[in-house]
Amino acid sequence: MSFSFYIIKASGEKELFDINKFKRSLKRCGAPTKLIMKIARKIEQLPDIRTTRQIYAFALTELEKANPVLAALYNLKQALLRLGPSGFPFEQFVAKIFNAQGYMIKLNQIVPGYCVDHELDLTAIKGKKHIMVECKFHNRQGLKSDVKIPLYIKARFDDIEKAWHLDPKHGHEFHKALITTNTKFTIQARDYAKCVGIQLLDWSYPRKANLPLLIQKYSLYPVTTLTTLSHKEQKLLIKKGIVLCQDISENEWALKEVGLTARQRQHVIRNAKELCKFTYA
Amino acid sequence: MSFSFYIIKASGEKELFDINKFKRSLKRCGAPTKLIMKIARKIEQLPDIRTTRQIYAFALTELEKANPVLAALYNLKQALLRLGPSGFPFEQFVAKIFNAQGYMIKLNQIVPGYCVDHELDLTAIKGKKHIMVECKFHNRQGLKSDVKIPLYIKARFDDIEKAWHLDPKHGHEFHKALITTNTKFTIQARDYAKCVGIQLLDWSYPRKANLPLLIQKYSLYPVTTLTTLSHKEQKLLIKKGIVLCQDISENEWALKEVGLTARQRQHVIRNAKELCKFTYA
Missing domain, CATH: 1.10.150.20 (5' to 3' exonuclease, C-terminal subdomain)
Structure with missing residues (x-):
């Protein structure tokens, strides 16, 4: 059966509905092939469904009927958006990710720099490894974190490092800066961060240790x-x-x-x- | 006559109405003492006026009746806010400020850095003096530009400078970075910018060459x-x-x-x- 129709995305753009892309999204959350085929067939037979949001809601209900765990996994991206509206729950969530990897965490530290004091969302410490972590929470899926964010983190990192170099008594060092966002970074943000040695962590980056993979690895739903x-x-x-x-x-x-x-x-x-x-x- | 009442500011805060502060704001736009006294007396006799916005509108109407030029000057801060909603007219306005000081201007240049390309709002060139200018436009008076802005400009500046040091053929250099906003920078932003040598220009800074003073000096209304x-x-x-x-x-x-x-x-x-x-x- 060949079937095609346009859907309206969250951004308002029109797009041809891609049934294979849809099936892959169901497969990613572990749904068995039989269930995927069943849901896809139903979607094609419901002519009233015309926005990605409606398709998403329909699939979620079907998964929920079959297995609530599958529904929860399918729901993961939306779940992170729903940690808002303030950024604090996302910070707590990020703290748990570092905890799970054996880091000690401090939230909202004020750290003196050479020029000014800086407020850090998170500091993560494991042995001699110290990471200053910045969390960028967005309420909407389409919002990406742009290059200005790694730029200001770089300058902040430089300012803190400069202060430490001048202070012979300082106990520990930040060896790394890491920025995480619940959505994505722009390509330019990724390029800049890589170039200056800032680690990024987002919904799809780095490819083998991004947010959904870490969530599943450490069961941090x-x-x-x-x-x-x-x-x-x-x-x-x-x-x-x-x-x-x-x-x-x-x-x-x-x-x-x-x-x-x-x-x-x-x-x-x-x-x-x-x-x-x-x-x- | 001793007279006092509370007014509600744009931010929603309550404040005791300060008649002397009000008179000073009228004096700053060049209103003659007699007119100031007349307006102040009227304000005190109008018990219905209870927000700064109402007082502002009333004073503006009175100045307008007496002399439209005085009204325009009194209106300057609001006038800059009304250049929005997009930031582009403010950029054009800032270009005129540099023009008036003998600079050649280029708008929206893409300049290669060591790590990534950077889009600059403005570049201003006079002889060997080159300034990269960033314009931060805000729609509301209460919104200040915080320390993240000079931080990311510093990192951008460093990245562009690093690229030039590696290219022996490069024709000119950015000797300075300048950031301007139609509202104000936070104290921390000012401290950081001063420390790393970035120039700031806002509604009240620097004290002797801020935006309203430059506007009046070069008639850039x-x-x-x-x-x-x-x-x-x-x-x-x-x-x-x-x-x-x-x-x-x-x-x-x-x-x-x-x-x-x-x-x-x-x-x-x-x-x-x-x-x-x-x-x-």
């Missing part, structure tokens, strides 16, 4: 991935400091305070546990 | 200062490339295209000429 919780419940949990699914089971009190019944709590906890067990083949 | 033109007419003029009052008289065609009658055009031209003649005592 944000609570916003859980389709068994409403957006409002997710927000309340984040406010209570519960940012990750892996922290849910030992914090049932938080689910209770959010207003879930005993039965709902058990459902969410089971869901969160299943999700944390999931890793790519 | 934006068309948005003219209270004899509606905001819509001002916008249309800017679209036609007429950014300054001093360019109005030799471009009567533009006023015609904007839809002004012969009589209105003469009124605006006379107004613009009067304003351009005005300089501080």
Whole structure:
């Protein structure tokens, strides 16, 4: 069957619907081939669906019916966007990524530079390795972090380094700067960062250790991935400091305070546990 | 007469109305003492006026009645904000400031750096003096340009300089970087810029050669200062490339295209000429 129609993207652009691209996105979250074929067939038979948002919502509902864990994985990119509107939950989430890799973390440090003091989102320390981490949170998928961000981080890094070189007593050094964003960096931002030795971490970069890969490797699913919780419940949990699914089971009190019944709590906890067990083949 | 009441600022904050501060703001635009006293007395007798915006609008109307030139000068800060919403008219305006000081200007140059290419808002050249200029336009008065801006300009400057040091054939050099904004820089931005040798130019800095002082010194009043033109007419003029009052008289065609009658055009031209003649005592 040959079938084609235009869809409207989040940016407002029109695009020919690419069924293979759609199937790949389902495959990436681990959906079995049979289920993928079933959902794709349904999409083609629903002439009312005409925006990427509608297609996404439809696929999510179908995955949810088949297996909530698959739905959560399919939901990951949106889940990171939903950590907003402020950047703080994303910072906490990034701290967990470094924790999982054995770093000690300090949030919101004021560090003196040669010219001025600098406020750092995160500092990550493991042995002699010190990383100053800047977190750039965006609320919308289309927003990329541009070259100005690695540029100002470079100047900040230089200023801090200059201060340390002048101070013989300084205890430790920043050996590296790393910038992470929940969306993507522009090509120019990547080129500049690579050239000056700043590490970047975003939704698709670096190719073998980007955000979704690290999330899956260390089971660091944000609570916003859980389709068994409403957006409002997710927000309340984040406010209570519960940012990750892996922290849910030992914090049932938080689910209770959010207003879930005993039965709902058990459902969410089971869901969160299943999700944390999931890793790519 | 002792009189005091609270006013609500643009930021939403409450503040005790300071009649002396208000009088000083009128004095700064050259209003004679008698007129200042008259306006101040009226303000105190109008109990309905309770926001800075209302006080500003009232004073503007009173000045307008007495002398449209005084109104235009009083209007200068708002006039710069009205150059938006895009940053381009502000860039053109800044180009005129450098022109007036004998610089040759290039807008939107792409300059290769060591790591990446950089897009510069403006380059200003006079003899061996080369300045790369970054323009930061804000739509709202309360928005300040923070330290990240001089930080990224510093890194950009370093990157461009590094490329030139490696190229023995390069014709000229950037000896300086300058950043200008229509509002203000934060204290931290000023401290950092001073420390690394970046020049700043904003609404009140440097004290003896800031934007309003340069505007008056070189008669560079934006068309948005003219209270004899509606905001819509001002916008249309800017679209036609007429950014300054001093360019109005030799471009009567533009006023015609904007839809002004012969009589209105003469009124605006006379107004613009009067304003351009005005300089501080």
